[in-house]
Amino acid sequence: EADSGECDDLKQVCVLVGNVMLSKGTLRAGGERVQVRKDPEGYQYGVIVAAPGKLATFRQRRDSSKPGLEEFVEGHAERIEYDEREDTVKLITRARVRLLENEVQRDELRGDAITYDQRNAKYFVTGGKPSADPSNPDGRVRGTIAPRAQAPSDGPSSKAGNVALTPAKDIVTPRSN
Template sequence: MTRKLLPILALTVLAAAMGTAQAEKADRNKPMNIEADALHHDELQQVSTFTGNVVLTKGTIVLRGAKLEVRQDAEGYQFGKVWAAPGKRAFFRQKRDTQPGAPEEYVEGEGEIIEYDGKKDDVRLIQRGQLRGYTGATLSDDITGNIITYNNLTDVFTVDGNRRATPGSEEAAAGSGGRVRAVLAPKTQPPQAPVAPSAQPLKPSDTMKSRNP
């Protein structure tokens, strides 16, 4: 199948480190659109495989890679798995909810494999994982680890730098990955509104003056 836009049903260490903003909650209810060079669909297994310059969008969520597999379980939840081209990393990006008037914030990440769990609504960056936070165009946080899990609903992420994995699994293929590394920028607190001075009680002398001008 040549390059086309394909609508798909919506996919049904520390929160404070990435700030108080949360991931865009409206993304959960948005349809998924996938652009690729080719598509193979297995109706029996309910699995669709997209290959060649794959771009997935779902609300503000963007996933890019060389291959994408989308499947659906018996409950109707869908799951996406993206593989990067050899020697490269797949890409993830999502806008975060912010207060009105505040600069836009984004979280983005990379990994050789990226998994999206529609039931938990989280993203896993596997092998050479990296998660970055941006305020406007300014990089505010930069986290690296072998396996990074980021939950879109709670805005909590976990990082494993030296993970024990099941032999033969993709996590095992990722290797130890070394230590977790993080650069976390301090968060600017909004200015506090001035507190109005409380009224001072009248002194007895003031009361007498008001009665006897």
């Protein structure tokens, strides 16, 4: 969806402008201007640029190995680059990525640039120069990583966790000097 667009079949390039919303499988992306091109092997590459003062967006559903768990990665930046061949999403300038589990935020990363390697579920974050951005004035990488529940094991630590506590029978009064 877009307000206007122009496609060149010979060059395999399409440019969409004005409140653009794209969908490809479970990937959703939006911005003010989007350019999509296809290489001779059929891989697609997209560049999404936000309107001045705004942020471009993307949202991708991840495959979850846990039943009943829906995982999404969503991000915002002034510019987003999608590379189908490398299976990466690069967020450039005022970048932010969040991992959601059943629509509840688990993790968040912020920096000047973030590369999300979808194939390996890895994030690479770089800081930038100090800026006037109130959420990150010193330009450093910021992150919030939520703790994960540990699976129970048969080791000694799991058995120690099942020990019942009982009150002491003999309480000694402390000596005073």
